[in-house]
Every structure is written in C-alpha cells, then in structure tokens.
Amino acid sequence: MARLLRTQTGKTKCCSLHTVAFLLIILVLVLFGWNVSPVLWGQWLRAPPKPLQLRQGALASPSGSPSPAFHGDGWRALPGPPSSTVTFSTSFPSTGFPSLRSVMQGIRKAGADRNDVLVLTPWLAPIVWEGTFNTDILNEQFRLRNTTIGLTVFAIRKYVVFLELFLQTAEKHFMVGHRVTYYVFTDRPAAVPRVPLGEGRRVVVLEVLGGPRWQDVSMQRMVVISRFCKQRFLREVDYLVCADVDMKFRDHVGVEILSPLFGTLHPSFYGAARKDFTYERRPRSQAHIPRDQGDFYYMGALFGGSVAEVHRLTSACHQAMAIDQANGIEAVWHDESHLNRYLLDHKPTKVLSPEYLWDQQLLGWPRVMKKLRFVAVPKNHQDIRAT
Numbered sequence: 001m002a003r004l005l006r007t008q009t010g011k012t013k014c015c016s017l018h019t020v021a022f023l024l025i026i027l028v029l030v031l032f033g034w035n036v037s038p039v040l041w042g043q044w045l046r047a048p049p050k051p052l053q054l055r056q057g058a059l060a061s062p063s064g065s066p067s068p069a070f071h072g073d074g075w076r077a078l079p080g081p082p083s084s085t086v087t088f089s090t091s092f093p094s095t096g097f098p099s100l101r102s103v104m105q106g107i108r109k110a111g112a113d114r115n116d117v118l119v120l121t122p123w124l125a126p127i128v129w130e131g132t133f134n135t136d137i138l139n140e141q142f143r144l145r146n147t148t149i150g151l152t153v154f155a156i157r158k159y160v161v162f163l164e165l166f167l168q169t170a171e172k173h174f175m176v177g178h179r180v181t182y183y184v185f186t187d188r189p190a191a192v193p194r195v196p197l198g199e200g201r202r203v204v205v206l207e208v209l210g211g212p213r214w215q216d217v218s219m220q221r222m223v224v225i226s227r228f229c230k231q232r233f234l235r236e237v238d239y240l241v242c243a244d245v246d247m248k249f250r251d252h253v254g255v256e257i258l259s260p261l262f263g264t265l266h267p268s269f270y271g272a273a274r275k276d277f278t279y280e281r282r283p284r285s286q287a288h289i290p291r292d293q294g295d296f297y298y299m300g301a302l303f304g305g306s307v308a309e310v311h312r313l314t315s316a317c318h319q320a321m322a323i324d325q326a327n328g329i330e331a332v333w334h335d336e337s338h339l340n341r342y343l344l345d346h347k348p349t350k351v352l353s354p355e356y357l358w359d360q361q362l363l364g365w366p367r368v369m370k371k372l373r374f375v376a377v378p379k380n381h382q383d384i385r386a387t
Contacts, residue, residue, distance in 0.1 A: 117368060121295070121351060127265075129353045130370035133256040139177060142255040148179040149258070150237035150307075153245045154221055155186040156210040162246045162377060164193040171198060173249035173373070181237055185224060222318040222335050229311035240310045243374070244301035251373040259350035261305035261313070263298035263343050267354040267363055272297075280337040284329050286320035287337035289344060298343055300336035302357050302374060305349070316342055 113131030120126060151174065155163045167182060174180065179200040184192055187210040197203065208224055225242060233240060239258050269277055277297040280287035304310055317338040324330060331337035355369055359376040 117353070121347070123347045125259075125347065125349050125351055127351045127353055128256055128356070130355060135252070135254060135256065138255045142178060142258065145238075146179075147239065147255070147258070148181065148237045149175050149255075150181045150183055150233055150240045151175075152183045152185065152221075152225055152240060152242045154208075154224075155184055155188070155192070155245050156208070157187065159245050160186055160188050160191045162379075163191075164195060165248050165377065166245050167193070167195040167203070169249035171195065171201070173251055174253050175255065176252075178255065183228070183233075185221075222314045222321065222338070226311060226314035226318050229307055229314065233307045234311070237307060239304065240307050241304040242302070242310065246377050246379060247301065247374055248377055249373065250375045251371045253356065253373050257304075257350065257352055257356065259305060259348070261309040261343075261346065261348045262303065262350040262352060263296075263339070263348045264302040264352040264357045265354050266297045266299040267358050269297040270354050277340075278333060279340055280331040280333070282329065282332075284327060285331050285337070286323050287331040287341045289341055294340075294344060295347075296351065298336075298340055299357050300333075300339050302352065303339060313339075313342055313346070 114129050117129055118127055119129060119132050126132065151170065153163070153166060163184065163186075170180075170182070176198075180202075182201075182203045184203060184205050185208045186192060186205065187208060189205045189207050192203070192205050195203070206228070208220070221242070225240075229240070241257070274294050275291055277289075277294055279289035279294060279297070281291065282288060303313075305313070317335060320338050320341070321331070321335065355371050355373050357374055358369065358372045360372060361376070361378050365372065
C-alpha cells in the first residue's frame, strides 16, 4: 500500500491519497449506513471458509419449484477471503469522483432494496443487481461526460446468424440514450444485416479471419481486441464492452455496468463452492489457479471497462495463451480460463451479477433474479460450432 502512496521521487501523491480516502469513506458508509448483513461479511473474512446459505429456497423458480441447476439449499455467497494480491485501479474518470450525494443515494437505495444477495466484494467493488443503482443519476453523470461506449462482438462463420437479433435487441436495451459504436468482427462482412439505429449510434464492420476450431475463434478475440484497442478504440470510445454474439438483450443494460474494469459472474457457479469452480488447475498453464485461491468465477461472454484497462487485460491474456501454446498446453476453458486468472490478480472495480448473463432455458428464473437482462439464445451448439 505504501508504494501506492508515493511517487518515484518519494513525495506523497495527492491523487492516491484521495483514492484511499474515498475508499475509506465508502467502507464506513457501507458498514454503518448500508443494510449489509454482518453474517455475510463474516462469511467472507472468516477462515477456514464454509458455505453460507443466504436464504432457503432463494433459487426457486417463480412457480415455487427449486432450480435443478443449483444446490437445494439456495443461493449462497462465496465464502472465504480473496487469495491473491489486490490491485486497485486509480484510473478514475477525468471528471473526478461521484458526488457524495449520489454515493449516499445509491447506498441508501441498495441497502433498502437488496439484503438478500451479496452487493459488495471484499475489495469494495460493487456487485450490480437490480435495486442497487439509480438509473437517472447515472445517466445524467455519463451524459455530462459525453461518454461513448464501444460494444465488440464476433460473428464468425455460422455465428453471423445471431447478429441481427443481437443488434435489434441492443438498440432497445443497451446504453439507451448514449452514444454507442458496435464493432462487428466477422469473416462474412456481406452477411452483416442492416439494422435501424438510433441517433448517435453506428455499426463498424471489421473483417477478420476465422480459426479452424470454435476454440480458436474464442481465443482469437483477445489478440484482435488488444490490437484494435491500440489502433483505433483508444481514439474512438471511452469504454469497451466485450460480448458474445449468440445472446440477446432482454432488459435494461446501461451505464451502471461501466467501470475501469468489470467482469460478470458465471450463472452456473455463483451458488457453488470455490473448490467446484472450473478454473484451470494444471500448474503448467499460465491460467492455473490453485484450489485454495479464487474469488468468483467469471464468464467470458461479457466483460469490459475503460479502453486502457481492456487493452491491458486482452494483451495479458493473449501473451499467456501464447506461452501456453509454446509449452503445448491449452487451458481448460480457453480464453475464459485466462480471463479468470487475470481478474484474480487484477481485481475488477465492478462485478456484474448473473442478471447480466443468464440462460433461462437451462436455469429457469429464480426469485433472486429480479430481471434477466442479457440472455442466451437457444441453439444447437454442435451444429453451430461445426465448420
């Protein structure tokens, strides 16, 4: 921490002190002004970790029957402390910190509306659920900054069939009222559909080659996004959101997700014990995470942040995958495994709940999910992944 507070000349760095002070203020407000159960915090901080049940039957479907995809004892907070060095980002927006009034309003709203789920990580990053943010306040803040958001999506080979629905639903629900550039990476530019766009929104088609396997296409994203961050994204947009194309927007996905670095909780593992996460467990891989480490399991289908942070993330993951390839090993879940390793070492400044990444066909609609915002499109995986 001392290194964060000093410049290379040994003088105290004012902006870093502001950062620490801001974090301490948030901690005090959270502990004393936010209705977060002490049991939840104790669960995170106590060792050895044990599973904690937040509410019996919290994952029951609207009809009352429990979801078969999760444990019968309900939706549980991940136990145990974080197990790697925390890397705080100090790259706050140039307009400065949010006002104390907006912070207090957000905290009061979150405390009043959501005491059934974990809404803050141990490193003080918010976990975004319905009821934990004020859309009007956030929209005004980002409009004043004249923020432009880039949304990257890869429509390679047969996956181009999902693009029209993806764009149509994005126009209805994604960053409505803000400037958006859709960056469509495809090997079939002529097949990109023309979708009516709102004011200040555009589609940019970028031609790329497809890999021989779907795994190669998935891993290719990291190097392509990294390269284009440097070539054009840094000049054109303020934030990047990286999403899978075989999805659709079902409800509001707005500026509440924006942060220097964010990841999204995998819907199949939010209620699981850490030992059950499908991290890469082989020490030979650069994505390796030991069984006694890990915070959350993040899904590769939705992540993002500032362009600079996304550039660092994608470059690091690409370099790690290149080392693995040279050593003759491929991580168990490809780029997603490397994403999880990166977010363990570089803590995200915001975490999106499974509201932002869901498969209703597979997982139903549990009560804890007030909204389903970004959902999987039903498909035959074997057929769509075939060359």
